Amino acid sequence: MMRVKLDDTLLLQVEKPAKYIGNEWNMVKKDPESVEVRFAFAFPDDYEIGMSHLGMKILYHILNRREDTYCERVFAPWVDMERLMREKGLPLYTLETYTPISEFDIIGFTLQYEMSYTNILNMLDLGGVPVLAKDRNRSHPFVCAGGPCAVNPEPLADFIDFFVIGEGEEVIHEIIDAYKDWKGSGQDRNAFLELVAGIEGVYVPSMYEIVYYDDGTIMDIMPKSGKVPDTVRKRIVTDLDSADFPDDIIVPYIGTVHDRIMLELFRGCIRGCRFCQAGFIYRPVRERSPEKLNELARSSVEKTGYDEISLVSLSTSDYSALPEFCDNLLEFSEKERVNLSLPSLRVDNFSLGLMERASKVRKSGLTFAPEAGTQRLRDVINKGITDEDLKSSVQLAVAGGWNSVKLYFMIGLPTETMQDVEGIADLGFSLIESCRGIADKHGGRGLNITLSTSNFVPKPFTPFQWEPMDSIEVLREKQYHLKDLIRKRTRRIRYQYHDPEISHMEAVLSRGDRRLGRVIHTAWKLGARFDGWDEHFSFERWQQAFEENGLNSSFYANRRRDFSEVLPWDHIDTGVNKGFLVRECQKAYEGDLTRNCANGCSNCGASVYQAGICFRKDKNNSQGG
Amino acid sequence: MARALRFRFSRDERLKYLAHLDVLRLFERALKRSGLPVSYTQGFNPRQKIVFGLPMALGLTSSAEYADIEFDEDITPETFISRLNQALPDGIEVLDAVPLLKKGSIMSQITSAKYEVSFDVPQIMDPDEINGIVISFMDNEDITVMKKGKSGSKPVNIRPLIYSLSARKADGDGYVLDAFVSAGAENNLRPDLLMKALSQKTGLDLSVGSIHRRAMYASTFNEWKDPFEVAND
Ligand code: SF4
Numbered sequence: 001m002m003r004v005k006l007d008d009t010l011l012l013q014v015e016k017p018a019k020y021i022g023n024e025w026n027m028v029k030k031d032p033e034s035v036e037v038r039f040a041f042a043f044p045d046d047y048e049i050g051m052s053h054l055g056m057k058i059l060y061h062i063l064n065r066r067e068d069t070y071c072e073r074v075f076a077p078w079v080d081m082e083r084l085m086r087e088k089g090l091p092l093y094t095l096e097t098y099t100p101i102s103e104f105d106i107i108g109f110t111l112q113y114e115m116s117y118t119n120i121l122n123m124l125d126l127g128g129v130p131v132l133a134k135d136r137n138r139s140h141p142f143v144c145a146g147g148p149c150a151v152n153p154e155p156l157a158d159f160i161d162f163f164v165i166g167e168g169e170e171v172i173h174e175i176i177d178a179y180k181d182w183k184g185s186g187q188d189r190n191a192f193l194e195l196v197a198g199i200e201g202v203y204v205p206s207m208y209e210i211v212y213y214d215d216g217t218i219m220d221i222m223p224k225s226g227k228v229p230d231t232v233r234k235r236i237v238t239d240l241d242s243a244d245f246p247d248d249i250i251v252p253y254i255g256t257v258h259d260r261i262m263l264e265l266f267r268g269c270i271r272g273c274r275f276c277q278a279g280f281i282y283r284p285v286r287e288r289s290p291e292k293l294n295e296l297a298r299s300s301v302e303k304t305g306y307d308e309i310s311l312v313s314l315s316t317s318d319y320s321a322l323p324e325f326c327d328n329l330l331e332f333s334e335k336e337r338v339n340l341s342l343p344s345l346r347v348d349n350f351s352l353g354l355m356e357r358a359s360k361v362r363k364s365g366l367t368f369a370p371e372a373g374t375q376r377l378r379d380v381i382n383k384g385i386t387d388e389d390l391k392s393s394v395q396l397a398v399a400g401g402w403n404s405v406k407l408y409f410m411i412g413l414p415t416e417t418m419q420d421v422e423g424i425a426d427l428g429f430s431l432i433e434s435c436r437g438i439a440d441k442h443g444g445r446g447l448n449i450t451l452s453t454s455n456f457v458p459k460p461f462t463p464f465q466w467e468p469m470d471s472i473e474v475l476r477e478k479q480y481h482l483k484d485l486i487r488k489r490t491r492r493i494r495y496q497y498h499d500p501e502i503s504h505m506e507a508v509l510s511r512g513d514r515r516l517g518r519v520i521h522t523a524w525k526l527g528a529r530f531d532g533w534d535e536h537f538s539f540e541r542w543q544q545a546f547e548e549n550g551l552n553s554s555f556y557a558n559r560r561r562d563f564s565e566v567l568p569w570d571h572i573d574t575g576v577n578k579g580f581l582v583r584e585c586q587k588a589y590e591g592d593l594t595r596n597c598a599n600g601c602s603n604c605g606a607s608v609y610q611a612g613i614c615f616r617k618d619k620n621n622s623q624g625g
Numbered sequence: 626m627a628r629a630l631r632f633r634f635s636r637d638e639r640l641k642y643l644a645h646l647d648v649l650r651l652f653e654r655a656l657k658r659s660g661l662p663v664s665y666t667q668g669f670n671p672r673q674k675i676v677f678g679l680p681m682a683l684g685l686t687s688s689a690e691y692a693d694i695e696f697d698e699d700i701t702p703e704t705f706i707s708r709l710n711q712a713l714p715d716g717i718e719v720l721d722a723v724p725l726l727k728k729g730s731i732m733s734q735i736t737s738a739k740y741e742v743s744f745d746v747p748q749i750m751d752p753d754e755i756n757g758i759v760i761s762f763m764d765n766e767d768i769t770v771m772k773k774g775k776s777g778s779k780p781v782n783i784r785p786l787i788y789s790l791s792a793r794k795a796d797g798d799g800y801v802l803d804a805f806v807s808a809g810a811e812n813n814l815r816p817d818l819l820m821k822a823l824s825q826k827t828g829l830d831l832s833v834g835s836i837h838r839r840a841m842y843a844s845t846f847n848e849w850k851d852p853f854e855v856a857n858d
Contacts, residue, residue, distance in 0.1 A: 017642035305654030
């Protein structure tokens with residue numbers, strides 16, 4: 001077994017060398033010779049991002065609970081480290097044992113963000129693993145991928161041997177078991193792929209054929225044999241309480257983006273905002289019990305020494321037992337000097353009081369996500385929040401001593417007009433106005449507002465999956481217009497916005513088809529990596545890659561699809577059916593709201609999983625369907 | 626039994642790639658895991674009452690780091706050492722501890738430190754010859770180098786900060802410089818700056834390898850003393 005040798009000539013030449021040495025508290029140590037399966041969990045971004053990711057912590061823990069398996073971690077080395085590694089001929093290695101990733105049985109990538117796709121190619125290459133799946137043989141590891149972006153696996157079909165659709169906790173065991181069977185059988189590589197293709201939730205792209213029309217749209221997606229299913233249904237964990245959740249998480253030496261204990265209250269979201277992919281692909285909502293959460297909080301603090309716990313879920317306020325749970329948790333956290341951080345809480349009297357108690361730190365900033373500037377557009381996206389709600393929330397916050405507020409919006413939403421864009425500025429102005437007297441009365445300074453806009457990117461499995469994205473020029477025009485408006489009126493409002501070129505590429509990759517594999521491959525060969533980082537992204541490089549392959553990026557980003565078009569991800573089934581998404585899209589155009597799952601079922605289809613909110617007793621209507 | 630302790634710890638190759646702030650964070654979490662009754666400061670953002678002698682630069686190994694720590698309850702050095710070591714990762718180890726009768730003041734007490742710096746030169750040289758060059762380097766009354774500070778670089782004469790220097794052959798390849806220099810909040814001489822000066826002034830084309838801190842001292846009445854000796858001064 002080979003181990004990469006690290007020394008000062010490498011590690012003292014790079015920034016933050018502690019990213020590359022492993023050996024953190026709670027890192028799992030096993031003898032690699034004593035296990036049957038070696039699994040490299042790969043995060044295709046920097047260590048500081050990857051170590052903040054809950055999914056990785058969960059799967060690391062679950063896999064390492066198995067005596068027959070050793071799961072190790074690998075991240076994308078930052079550019080300074082990569083350069084030195086290539087110079088010295090060092091292969092990409094795992095942090096646990098410094099073993100080159102080419103020596104593993106399975107390498108599993110998690111797909112959190114489309115702009116990290118080129119890092120996958122780069123990591124495989126740096127690890128001495130053929131980048132293209134078809135070039136791998138029995139001596140090479142299997143390369144799999146999962147995570148939210150895997151719901152449209154097609155752009156990565158050339159590079160990944162198999163995908164895991166949905167939540168990995170249960171299916172990963174079935175895959176490891178299948179691997180052990182195959183390893184002992186002496187059969188060829190394809191035999192293993194056939195074996196996993198039979199596992200629900202596993203998609204083997206090489207076993208499907210895609211047929212295109214001349215105009216580039218898809219005619220059909222066909223299984224190449226009867227051994228693979230027509231559609232692959234995502235896997236979920238039906239009961240979160242019985243699912244394994246780690247309390248002995250690895251504690252990094254260097255600061256990471258989310259350097260704290262993360263408690264997952266529930267999975268999914270009841271709200272169904274029409275732009276939000278997470279709100280659809282994680283359906284149905286399943287909660288963890290307050291007892292279980294309190295237990296996890298206590299044991300996590302004990303085993304890690306962290307002094308902060310963050311409640312993570314898509315919309316924490318929707319947790320059904322929030323007040324009781326928080327009371328109990330606060331009692332513990334105050335005693336143990338642990339701070340609670342509460343992102344994604346709706347601001348009201350209850351939550352403000354909670355925040356005040358939870359964290360001893362200064363009242364710095366509060367965030368809100370109205371997402372659109374006018375009521376009309378908020379109705380289009382099914383964001384059930386009114387100007388009045390916002391105004392009273394912000395007033396409450398200011399009265400409570402908060403003086404800076406950040407509001408998140410999107411520009412480029414379907415049906416948006418310049419009036420809606422201006423509405424973002426108007427909302428900011430009116431909030432400043434409405435809080436004028438309040439701050440004085442409470443002895444505070446005036447309110448400062450940050451307005452932040454991201455560019456709307458239509459995503460698969462949302463009601464807007466057929467929508468064209470705004471062109472780069474239109475997005476720029478909207479950004480500049482907004483910037484101008486604000487600058488002319490007040491200095492109390494700061495405006496932040498995102499690079500539309502990166503958003504354009506994100507849109508291309510998220511709704512791309514299999515032909516994009518060539519483009520991604522070319523872009524990587526031209527030097528693309530860390531594309532999600534402004535300083536490394538080059539739009540020209542991607543344009544060149546499209547040109548070289550005779551494809552057009554606006555075909556993917558800016559084209560309106562017909563409801564009847566075969567979409568590249570139509571053979572993937574997330575439980576939410578297409579008919580429901582069509583209805584939601586049509587309701588969006590009418591500005592019709594759809595009730596949330598706690599208020600009543602709208603028959604999205606996710607009740608096929610027989611789990612969670614679809615069958616909750618306290619719901620206002622009787623049953624899901 | 627005491628409410629406060631001064632302790633010595635080491636850091637080896639495995640954790641030398643941590644920056645000073647990472648080491649502070651590491652201790653904070655290890656202390657929390659240990660369940661030891663560490664005292665906290667009052668106020669908005671309570672912090673553990675622990676103070677370190679000298680910051681640990683990234684890349685430095687050491688067998689003599691010191692820190693003072695306070696507790697809410699009496700505790701024996703033995704209990705402290707064994708419980709904290711259980712909660713510390715491999716690569717950092719508490720070696721020793723003594724009771725402190727009053728509040729810790731290690732940071733203001735430390736005034737000098739001893740380093741072993743391994744280095745090499747492009748051509749093979751007699752260690753005695755190198756040592757001779759090092760000694761004549763010490764004969765300079767003025768060794769001015771540019772020192773990076775918070776507000777840009779400025780020239781500093783580091784000669785008064787050097788107490789003794791000598792070079793010898795290393796156990797393996799290359800050579801070792803034994804350096805005894807000023808350290809601490811007032812006049813800190815970083816070994817990397819010293820090596821740069823040595824390289825510049827002597828024309829020796831040094832490539833610096835590992836840097837190890839093997840002692841730090843407090844000075845009282847012109848005497849160098851072990852930090853444990855002055856714990857209750
Ligand atoms: S089936 Fe009904 S309750 Fe279940 S997720 Fe869909 S809309 Fe919500």
